[in-house]
Amino acid sequence: MNIETYILISAGTLFLLFVICFLLIFKKRRVRRILKNKILADGGSSYLDIAKNITMSMSKSKILYRNLIVKVHPDKFQNDKNKKANELASRITVAKRNYDKLCKLEIEVGAFLKK
Amino acid sequence: MAKNIFSRIATLINRVVDILSQGSLERVKILREFNITFKQAWEEKSIDRFCSVTTSPGDPNFRHELSTFYLRSGFKITVGNDDGLTEKDYGEISKYVVESKPFVRQLMALGYDTLIIKGKHPYHQGKRLALKEISSLQDYMLK
Numbered sequence: 630m631n632i633e634t635y636i637l638i639s640a641g642t643l644f645l646l647f648v649i650c651f652l653l654i655f656k657k658r659r660v661r662r663i664l665k666n667k668i669l670a671d672g673g674s675s676y677l678d679i680a681k682n683i684t685m686s687m688s689k690s691k692i693l694y695r696n697l698i699v700k701v702h703p704d705k706f707q708n709d710k711n712k713k714a715n716e717l718a719s720r721i722t723v724a725k726r727n728y729d730k731l732c733k734l735e736i737e738v739g740a741f742l743k744k
Numbered sequence: 745m746a747k748n749i750f751s752r753i754a755t756l757i758n759r760v761v762d763i764l765s766q767g768s769l770e771r772v773k774i775l776r777e778f779n780i781t782f783k784q785a786w787e788e789k790s791i792d793r794f795c796s797v798t799t800s801p802g803d804p805n806f807r808h809e810l811s812t813f814y815l816r817s818g819f820k821i822t823v824g825n826d827d828g829l830t831e832k833d834y835g836e837i838s839k840y841v842v843e844s845k846p847f848v849r850q851l852m853a854l855g856y857d858t859l860i861i862k863g864k865h866p867y868h869q870g871k872r873l874a875l876k877e878i879s880s881l882q883d884y885m886l887k
Contacts, residue, residue: 661809661810664809664810664853664881664884665810665853665854667884668849668850668852668853668881668884669770669850669853669854671846671849672846672847672849672850672853674846674847675777676773676774676777676778677777677781679777679844679847679850680777680778680780680781680782681781682844683778683781683840683841683843683844684781684782684785684790684791685790686840686843687785687791687793687837687840688785688790688791688792689790690840726839726840726843727843727844
């Protein structure tokens with residue numbers, strides 16, 4: 630085998646390796662991009678809404694949480710109402726740092742107290 | 745003054761790298777929305793701490809499947825007026841952010857792996873949280 634053939638085979642092998650590496654990296658990046666898009670699409674709310682919710686939660690959720698938890702304290706109710714109050718109280722406690730969820734629960738609490 | 749200029753240059757470089765590497769403005773957008781909202785809330789006096797958000801070096805131990813290069817994998821919230829803030833307060837602020845699991849997943853999808861809450865002063869330790877411990881991408885990997 631002369632030197633030119635040897636160089637040609639080496640260059641060909643190197644090129645093949647380069648193409649394989651490129652394809653593997655490309656495939657990995659594609660999978661990552663699909664996954665990323667899927668998660669971002671599932672996120673729902675826009676970044677602005679999320680940022681606003683976090684800011685409102687920092688400033689107002691504590692007060693709203695206290696107001697709501699006092700209103701639905703299970704000791705204030707009896708029988709069926711006690712059960713519902715218990716359920717509401719536990720949901721309020723879970724959402725105590727989320728202003729949006731607390732606002733939705735406030736409507737539910739209002740409806741519950743009117744009954 | 746010099747530190748301020750350095751920080752501005754670092755932010756600009758980070759933004760350019762974000763645009764070039766991601767092919768989108770998602771990371772720039774999320775930082776901008778947060779900074780605008782925090783600034784508005786501070787000006788309206790609805791929050792008593794002035795916060796700002798930047799990209800910063802994360803923790804290599806917190807890496808996950810979608811993590812970006814560790815120098816740009818930290819989602820850092822800096823509390824401007826950190827007087828009298830204790831380590832417990834940093835934990836409390838972080839709880840408001842990690843409350844929403846979909847948001848944590850979004851951060852992970854954008855390549856962040858560490859949530860950092862820090863004050864301005866270097867002697868404050870602050871709080872570092874691994875996003876992968878708060879929310880998992882496993883369900884998405886299996887789909």
